[in-house]
Amino acid sequence: MNIESLKLFCLVVDEGSISQAARLSFVSQPAVTRQINQLENFYGTLLFDRTNGKMIVTEIGKILYPFAKAIIHDFERSKEVILLQQGEYHLNLRIGASFTIGEFLLPSLLGKFKKQRPEIKVTLTIKNTPGVLLDLSNDVIDLALVEGFVETNHLLVKKFAEDELVLVCPPDHKWRNRQDVPIDELVNERMIWRESISGTRHIVESILKEYGVLDRTINYMEIGSTQAIKSAVEAGLGISILPKLAVAREVEQGQLIKVNITKIDLTRNLWMVQKPQRFNRKGLSDFVKFVKSSI
Amino acid sequence: MNIESLKLFCLVVDEGSISQAARLSFVSQPAVTRQINQLENFYGTLLFDRTNGKMIVTEIGKILYPFAKAIIHDFERSKEVILLQQGEYHLNLRIGASFTIGEFLLPSLLGKFKKQRPEIKVTLTIKNTPGVLLDLSNDVIDLALVEGFVETNHLLVKKFAEDELVLVCPPDHKWRNRQDVPIDELVNERMIWRESISGTRHIVESILKEYGVLDRTINYMEIGSTQAIKSAVEAGLGISILPKLAVAREVEQGQLIKVNITKIDLTRNLWMVQKPQRFNRKGLSDFVKFVKSSI
């Protein structure tokens, strides 16, 4: 039993005409005729008296009418109420980001987005990359913005920006006037690292390993915060390889010295990761579009 | 939107399982899966959380549930109420019959039928044939039982019995000891007729006309009642051609003399006439079957 049929039935009752009901419903007249016929067959009785080509509802049709109206009403309400509920859903956006992205890239980006779409409520959660991806798979966030090494297992991954990793040293370091430093010279330098599950560290380690330098550097210190690492380097405790994004201001103001590693490109991609969902929050696709267009 | 889909949705919610819902509905599991999917697509949202293969209704599904229940309930009620109404309809049977059939054939027939089906309420209306057919076309009766000459125009006509027309004369008539009377001898006899629209008269006239006798008989009297004609013949006012059914008892008791007209068969058919209706009263088809089987 189709609710549309009941809707047509009511319309024919109200209009007293199949043709008129068809016009109002933007379907052909035979379509309405058949719907009414099927309704009559279903209930096993005539719903209209067709004497003289007029459609006059029968006694039994009059009995059906309020039931049909009630069904239609409930159905329409169900659509409305769910749509309302959906509204809140779609206007909520939960973003997770790794430290570098969350602390240095997203704040201004989110600011611009909120200016364009103030009605969308954004929640930003900053964790290390594995934590963010865990949140994603647990449906705690709708979108993950992370750097490096995402297994594409059941996840939608798309590059949305690049960031360069740069070697920084204190202003009084011996490399302070060098443009380039060959990678070999990193040997015996005191390296300050992020914690071992950090996306940034993962990338740096794999590069150094590739060049056989990793094992010969001095793992001098591990600090769980980029901000703290910067302070440590500034204080002359060692050197570090950090995202350009994170040290841009300190380098500009001379608190840190940026040194290129000869011939080595430490550019890595930044990824947007989504879980493939049958129904996404509308705010999500809007934000994804915004990020793509603004970077 | 199909009410069956909503029913399945509720069943899946209640059972927490698509497979179980499929079993209870006697359809295949993929059929239920797709119904649920289409429902989700229609509302643009997930109605179930399928984590770990379980079907747990979502918040929005919980919103839909009472609406679906209400719709299903109203729909079921509409079926019940209409069926109830139908009951009265189907147990009512309005029969119309022409005089001869209504007065001499139907009473015992209806008695037997009521003994078999006491729950069916029968209304019998007796009129002349055109009146009965008019009632039929005006939906005042459901079944007409008439003799002769029914235009098959939009009507379902079926022979259900035969009746013979017989010539009757008073017991002191000159033909009282004759077995046969040639048709020519009818000339100059005082004929007593039914009214001109009577089915019986129609048939008799056409036979007499066929043999060229009609214009030479004496149209002595027209009486609107078979019973009155019988009395008139008995009183010696003339002769008449009447249905065998109507004179059987009087002939047996010697109050009227039956005379055959040589070599002429005045057997005529009795007809059951129905309007072709899309939905007939059940009592009607039952009565039609009863009549066919009992005659």
Added chain:
DNA sequence: CATAGCATATAACAAATTGTTATACATTGA
């Protein structure tokens, strides 16, 4: 009273929907 205009019904066919079976994939529990 014939006929144009309007309404419903029916037939034939295309498109969409619904059901089926077979099969893939994921989870659970022995």
Added chain:
DNA sequence: TCAATGTATAACAATTTGTTATATGCTATG
């Protein structure tokens, strides 16, 4: 780990729904 169970998907048949073309029947109008 593997069998058992449950959901999803693909491919196909059967049914349903819409369409256009056309028949039929009533009403109003000249």
